[in-house]
Amino acid sequence: xxxxxxxxxxxxxxxxxxxxxxxxxxxxxxxxxxxxxxxxxxxxxxxxxxxxxxxxxxxxxxxxxxxxxxxxxxxxxxxxxxxxxxxxxxxxxxxxxxxxxxxxxxxxxxxxxxxxxxxxxxxxxxxxxxxxxxxxxxxxxxxxxxxxxxxxxxxxxxxxxxxxxxxxxxxxxx
Amino acid sequence: xxxxxxxxxxxxxxxxxxxxxxxxxxxxxxxxxxxxxxxxxxxxxxxxxxxxxxxxxxxxxxxxxxxxxxxxxxxxxxxxxxxxxxxxxxxxxxxxxxxxxxxxxxxxxxxxxxxxxxxxxxxxxxxxxxxxxxxxxxxxxxxxxxxxxxxxxxxxxxxxxxxxxxxxxxxxxx
Numbered sequence: 001x002x003x004x005x006x007x008x009x010x011x012x013x014x015x016x017x018x019x020x021x022x023x024x025x026x027x028x029x030x031x032x033x034x035x036x037x038x039x040x041x042x043x044x045x046x047x048x049x050x051x052x053x054x055x056x057x058x059x060x061x062x063x064x065x066x067x068x069x070x071x072x073x074x075x076x077x078x079x080x081x082x083x084x085x086x087x088x089x090x091x092x093x094x095x096x097x098x099x100x101x102x103x104x105x106x107x108x109x110x111x112x113x114x115x116x117x118x119x120x121x122x123x124x125x126x127x128x129x130x131x132x133x134x135x136x137x138x139x140x141x142x143x144x145x146x147x148x149x150x151x152x153x154x155x156x157x158x159x160x161x162x163x164x165x166x167x168x169x170x171x172x173x174x
Numbered sequence: 175x176x177x178x179x180x181x182x183x184x185x186x187x188x189x190x191x192x193x194x195x196x197x198x199x200x201x202x203x204x205x206x207x208x209x210x211x212x213x214x215x216x217x218x219x220x221x222x223x224x225x226x227x228x229x230x231x232x233x234x235x236x237x238x239x240x241x242x243x244x245x246x247x248x249x250x251x252x253x254x255x256x257x258x259x260x261x262x263x264x265x266x267x268x269x270x271x272x273x274x275x276x277x278x279x280x281x282x283x284x285x286x287x288x289x290x291x292x293x294x295x296x297x298x299x300x301x302x303x304x305x306x307x308x309x310x311x312x313x314x315x316x317x318x319x320x321x322x323x324x325x326x327x328x329x330x331x332x333x334x335x336x337x338x339x340x341x342x343x344x345x346x347x348x
Contacts, residue, residue, distance in 0.1 A: 022307035029306040051305055087336055087343040118341045128325055129336035131225055132203040133196035136313035143314050151265055151302055162261055162303035167292045169261040
């Protein structure tokens, strides 16, 4: 199964804390292995780590990464680099090819992305050619990549689990 | 084809403006018809309206809606009400049933949702039983509902369109 790590770039510590936390949590819930954050922001790391502690699994979050080095290291290790951007090729055209890779770094930008990224990425991929959200783009990308199988994911070492129900909130402590 | 309108509840004008705008833009890009916002927030309405003006289509955004009345009116009109919540039934189990409906109001909450909503909704649906983001939940829900066909959507009356490309940014004024 393809291994996915997110690289979040363009994060501004004050303004983007919540959106970046959503990026990380969506990445975790939809099957990614971890997230590198190209900025120092302990608040994001803490929020995501808290969720992992409570809800289980091994998702990691590392801040203060240098994005150029991160991308170069990934490529030198033989991995594939995908950049999600509304300017890229439409997802359905390329997703089968990506599914055949072993290690994929998914770059998720904020509003402005350095032009250099488009050239460094092996694939620039659009989830529709319309403006929406990096969170929704990443979600649809991961869901297509894993063909929906990630939706039934269970997490080891969870302290709490939800018991799906028609109405109301049911959880179990484990 | 099933007609989808979003009802965004629990929005706090200062804190949630960006996340709610992302909810609206994701809804638009992934095939919904419009969004009701259960709070007064002209900033959100303006941001979404600006995107519609530039990128086309007929997506609407109305703020200052009363959520109880909105839900009741929808049900009285024979429509179906879906509430996206991590406590609900898992998406793959119910999506075929939803696809057979004509008019679906999708309730998208912020962090806290009034307990009453669980009872008012015809369906409480989870996109994974894990905490992530209302934006990623909505995106995966819409993408499953429309079976990915929404990804190739084109919008009437657009002033700008993207020409999908391998690397770089190509647009055309129309």
